[in-house]
Amino acid sequence: MRKILVRLMAVALVLAAPSAAASEPVKIIDVMVHPYYDAGILSGGRRMVQVGRDFDALLQSDRREDVAAARDKVLAHPELITPMTMMVLAIRLYDVGLRDDSVFWFYVAKDRWSTLSDTIDVSGPAFGGAEEAVKNFAYLAGPSINGYAFCDVGKQQAARVRAVDWVEQHPYQVIFSDRLPALRGDRRANLARSIAGLRKEVAEERAYLSDPKKVAALRAARQQNGADARYCW
Structure with a gap:
């Protein structure tokens, strides 16, 4: 699952622009991931959120202060917040203009899921379609959130580091539940390896983006595909 998410993020760096209306700013992320979220724009309906009462x-x-309050509730008690809740939070933070927060929570959601799937057998019935949902959130919302994130490569890299730090400092307590089947090995050791793997990915991305030629190529691609016009406003 982690490799899928990493590939999705890599694609989003360059392929953030759609085939039409490439100069129109993206101010709302219009996605639907059943059963957790439906922005309701394309469907002509009302926004639907089902991540927890x-x-x-x-x-x-649509009030910025309400979405910020949801963020603050996560910060206050993060132990059992699902990655799906964090994905919806990231989308809604983007929608209300708190896009730096959106980037951070998108990465946190991805990383929290990675630590879960590296320690717990998520293929069982206890997780329903959670794995598919996280993948769909990353695939559908990732281009817009990363499209904004890479307006400033330095700030994006800082957000990636902060996200991994946060996930390590606030481990998902579901990982330690005896009611869920663990993968082979000690849970805490597997969690530590998962965090180390995330840090390796961040380091590899940082090494790639430390090459001025690669950054110049990225910026040229974004100019060509309209990503800057759509996300850097």
């Missing part, structure tokens, strides 16, 4: 109303709101 403590968050649904706040994340359905």
Whole structure:
């Protein structure tokens, strides 16, 4: 699953622009990931959020202060917040203009899921379609969130480091539940290896983006495909 998410992020760096209306700013992320979220724009319906009763109303709101309040609730008690909740939070933060926060929580959601899937057998019925949902969130929302993130490569890299730090400092407590089947090996050791793997990915990305020629190529591609016009406003 981690490799899928990393590939999705890599594609988003360059392929963030759509085939039409390439100069129109993307101010709302219009996606649907059943059963957790539906922006309701293309469907002509009302926005739908189903991630938990403590968050649904706040994340359905178009008020910036409500979405920020949902973020603050996650910060206050992060132990059992699902990656799907964090993905919806990232989308809604983007929608209300808190896009730096959006980038951070998108990366946190991805990294929290990676630590879970590296320690727990997520293929069982206890997780339903959670793995597919996280993949779909990354695939559908990732281009817009990364499209904004890479307006400033330095800031994007800082967000990646902060996200891994946060995930390490606030481990997902579901990982330690005896009711869920663990993968082979000690859970805490597997969690530590997962975090180390995330840090390796961040280091590899940083090494790639430390090459001025590669950064120049990235910027040229974004100019060509319209990503800057759509996301750097």
